Amino acid sequence: MAHIEQISPELTWRIRRDVLYPKQPLDKIRLAEDDYGMHLGLFDQDILISVLSIFKSENSIQFRKFATLEPYQGKGYGxxxxxxxxxxxxxxxxxxxxxxxxxxxxGFYSKFGFVETDHSFHKDGLDFVIMEKILKNK
Ligand SMILES: CC(C)(COP(=O)(O)OP(=O)(O)OC[C@H]1O[C@@H](n2cnc3c(N)ncnc32)[C@H](O)[C@@H]1OP(=O)(O)O)[C@@H](O)C(=O)NCCC(=O)NCCS
Structure with missing residues (x-):
């Protein structure tokens, strides 16, 4: 049975590297902001399978470095x-x-109601687009 818990930034780094930046050394994976963020990990049978890092501001919340270990992708963990x-x-x-x-x-984020904004950019050989979702409280 999977469970989600808050983890230290260091625990995110290996999955971040292996999934998102496979050619980079581990010490390049750290974000300057990591110490100010909150980090979530999904575990199944004590294996850390999926991670993301959260950075909060007054009204909005950003998540970064979302990654699921490759053998576990497409199984619903993310x-x-x-x-x-x-x-x-x-x-x-x-x-x-x-x-x-x-x-x-x-396409993954669209399934959760995120929409593409007009802001897109290119970084480290990859194309990015800012996607957002407005959260509605009851
Ligand atoms: C994106 C990611 C975090 C999703 O985690 P996951 O555990 O694979 O997600 P799930 O298994 O819950 O996937 C749910 C659905 O999204 C689909 N999906 C996964 N990655 C997708 C992608 N890149 N584009 C479109 N759909 C995607 C899955 O096929 C699945 O479809 P289904 O519900 O029709 O079967 C993971 O695939 C990953 O680490 N990818 C590589 C790194 C990456 O791109 N991270 C995001 C950077 S912004």
């Missing part, structure tokens, strides 16, 4: 983690959630 984040962000009263989506992952 959806479980993102649904958890959407629910907790809504419950905490945030109005907007957003991310810099890799263009090739935009």
């Amino acid at each position: 959806s479980e983690l993102l649904n958890y984040l959407l629910k907790t962000s809504t419950d905490e009263g945030f109005e907007r959630i957003w991310c810099n989506a890799r263009k090739n992952a935009s």
